[in-house]
Amino acid sequence: MDKAFAIRGLWCALLTPLDGQGNVDGARLARHARELMAQGIDGVAPFGTTGEGQSFSQREREAGLASLIEGGVAPQKIVAGTGAASLTETIALTRHAVQAGSAACLVLPPFFFKEISDDGLYAWYARLIEGVGDSRLRVLLYHIPQVSGIPFSIDLVARLARDFPGIVAGVKDSAGEWENTQRLLQRVPGLAIFVGHEPHLPRLLQAGGAGTICGVANVRPALVKALMQPKASEDDIARVVEFIEIAFRQPFLPAFKAIVAERTGDPGWLAVRAPLVPLDAGQRQTLQQALQRSAAPL
Amino acid sequence: MDKAFAIRGLWCALLTPLDGQGNVDGARLARHARELMAQGIDGVAPFGTTGEGQSFSQREREAGLASLIEGGVAPQKIVAGTGAASLTETIALTRHAVQAGSAACLVLPPFFFKEISDDGLYAWYARLIEGVGDSRLRVLLYHIPQVSGIPFSIDLVARLARDFPGIVAGVKDSAGEWENTQRLLQRVPGLAIFVGHEPHLPRLLQAGGAGTICGVANVRPALVKALMQPKASEDDIARVVEFIEIAFRQPFLPAFKAIVAERTGDPGWLAVRAPLVPLDAGQRQTLQQALQRSAAPL
Numbered sequence: 001m002d003k004a005f006a007i008r009g010l011w012c013a014l015l016t017p018l019d020g021q022g023n024v025d026g027a028r029l030a031r032h033a034r035e036l037m038a039q040g041i042d043g044v045a046p047f048g049t050t051g052e053g054q055s056f057s058q059r060e061r062e063a064g065l066a067s068l069i070e071g072g073v074a075p076q077k078i079v080a081g082t083g084a085a086s087l088t089e090t091i092a093l094t095r096h097a098v099q100a101g102s103a104a105c106l107v108l109p110p111f112f113f114k115e116i117s118d119d120g121l122y123a124w125y126a127r128l129i130e131g132v133g134d135s136r137l138r139v140l141l142y143h144i145p146q147v148s149g150i151p152f153s154i155d156l157v158a159r160l161a162r163d164f165p166g167i168v169a170g171v172k173d174s175a176g177e178w179e180n181t182q183r184l185l186q187r188v189p190g191l192a193i194f195v196g197h198e199p200h201l202p203r204l205l206q207a208g209g210a211g212t213i214c215g216v217a218n219v220r221p222a223l224v225k226a227l228m229q230p231k232a233s234e235d236d237i238a239r240v241v242e243f244i245e246i247a248f249r250q251p252f253l254p255a256f257k258a259i260v261a262e263r264t265g266d267p268g269w270l271a272v273r274a275p276l277v278p279l280d281a282g283q284r285q286t287l288q289q290a291l292q293r294s295a296a297p298l
Numbered sequence: 299m300d301k302a303f304a305i306r307g308l309w310c311a312l313l314t315p316l317d318g319q320g321n322v323d324g325a326r327l328a329r330h331a332r333e334l335m336a337q338g339i340d341g342v343a344p345f346g347t348t349g350e351g352q353s354f355s356q357r358e359r360e361a362g363l364a365s366l367i368e369g370g371v372a373p374q375k376i377v378a379g380t381g382a383a384s385l386t387e388t389i390a391l392t393r394h395a396v397q398a399g400s401a402a403c404l405v406l407p408p409f410f411f412k413e414i415s416d417d418g419l420y421a422w423y424a425r426l427i428e429g430v431g432d433s434r435l436r437v438l439l440y441h442i443p444q445v446s447g448i449p450f451s452i453d454l455v456a457r458l459a460r461d462f463p464g465i466v467a468g469v470k471d472s473a474g475e476w477e478n479t480q481r482l483l484q485r486v487p488g489l490a491i492f493v494g495h496e497p498h499l500p501r502l503l504q505a506g507g508a509g510t511i512c513g514v515a516n517v518r519p520a521l522v523k524a525l526m527q528p529k530a531s532e533d534d535i536a537r538v539v540e541f542i543e544i545a546f547r548q549p550f551l552p553a554f555k556a557i558v559a560e561r562t563g564d565p566g567w568l569a570v571r572a573p574l575v576p577l578d579a580g581q582r583q584t585l586q587q588a589l590q591r592s593a594a595p596l
Contacts, residue, residue: 054383055410085382110353114445
């Protein structure tokens with residue numbers, strides 16, 4: 001098995017645009033991805049947390065991935081979010097993404113039951129890998145305990161990396177705690193470690209990490225790209241920190257969609273799936289004013 | 299619309315037996331349900347938390363419900379667990395259960411995103427009801443924040459009850475906090491209020507509540523049935539409390555399955571779906587010894 005894993009750099013955790021009926025707008029999704037890639041991002045990750053992945057059914061997510069590819073995004077530039085609460089659906093989604101040629105699959109742990117043992121999570125990923133049964137599979141473990149409720153222990157990551165070399169290819173660490181990221185880099189240096197929290201990117205890259213799969217790239221790709229440079233400055237970091245601080249004053253995901261709606265002049269971008277709620281006009285105005293006063297108004 | 303809601307009494311949150319391949323064993327599920335009903339429970343609720351509902355796909359859950367009905371359980375004796383992380387799948391599952399004739403649907407709130415607003419949850423249930431589009435729908439709101447991460451505020455329950463009279467028919471309050479149950483009884487007296495925590499049953503019934511949808515009924519139906527009697531004693535309550543205390547010394551769901559496996563002599567009952575882990579031989583022995591020493595050995 002080829003243990004090399006080519007994914008590095010700046011990947012965008014894609015927002016999912018909806019049509020007038022609240023369904024995935026595949027054509028607009030592909031256009032958004034192409035525009036971001038034209039601005040220098042390395043690839044896209046649909047149907048993660050920023051992509052409201054869990055708000056769509058298996059069929060909707062499979063169709064969305066197909067739309068991206070039909071819309072001109074090369075499969076090797078796609079990390080597909082394929083986690084679901086059930087193993088059955090996660091196997092089906094992951095198999096579909098592998099067969100479509102995706103570079104890797106970003107797989108949440110099962111997130112309904114809480115206080116799950118490492119043995120239970122290990123068994124879950126082992127059955128996923130066995131169930132997909134395809135040597136092309138590359139799994140990124142998705143550590144986002146503040147949302148999923150299910151943290152990965154470093155021991156579990158190491159055990160999975162040891163027993164499924166090449167297949168378990170990396171971790172997306174979206175907890176935003178640098179100490180955890182640092183422990184991963186030390187303990188599993190063969191894995192591709194990605195951060196979700198963009199300001200950690202310069203020190204991650206210095207320490208040998210792989211890059212970022214992040215939401216800010218939807219709306220400020222240049223800001224994040226600056227953090228990929230060997231000479232990223234404290235000012236570059238401060239600009240991203242300020243942007244995040246402003247965006248997170250309201251629920252960040254509807255805020256990101258509002259920013260795209262403003263930039264493109266397309267109010268269709270405002271729509272989110274329930275249980276999320278779009279920003280109202282007052283929230284949008286407050287957000288825009290804060291951004292206009294910031295160091296990165298566009 | 300008929301606002302009367304007939305479901306009251308003792309309903310079992312069914313365990314889900316698996317076959318040798320780890321798939322739902324529909325015939326054994328129906329047999330388990332029939333045996334419990336022969337012991338005097340009023341109905342069954344498949345694919346809730348105790349039924350590992352979120353560990354099965356939409357298709358598996360639809361097939362499981364069909365197996366119950368084909369296996370001789372009358373649909374009006376079934377409250378179907380139809381919640382899923384996505385609205386799309388929840389609508390599909392709920393519509394299927396309504397068309398199958400289920401007495402009601404027990405619907406979790408969407409449980410991936412956390413810190414969701416009441417407006418977002420309201421919109422989610424409103425779209426569910428609109429999406430199912432069937433006046434036979436009866437929704438039980440499923441309050442189990444210690445697992446789902448999403449509590450229902452009393453205000454939200456009242457708002458849904460007001461705007462969807464008859465359709466929003468009740469609450470399954472599985473938080474185990476009597477104060478919350480009491481507030482529901484006071485604020486939405488027209489709803490059928492069920493508890494998950496069996497020891498609260500006598501005071502719930504005294505206060506006008508509907509009954510219980512509970513897991514202990516899988517393994518000790520007579521103990522729970524005793525709590526349904528007008529003259530349930532402190533001793534009756536103490537026996538259930540002791541049983542729960544013993545069962546919860548290990549993960550309760552694999553423990554319940556181990557108890558059924560022991561009673562039926564069928565080790566196939568031990569199997570759980572990942573990420574849960576079955577009890578090992580040592581845990582089973584410890585559990586059985588504790589139960590044998592208890593006031594409710596069988």
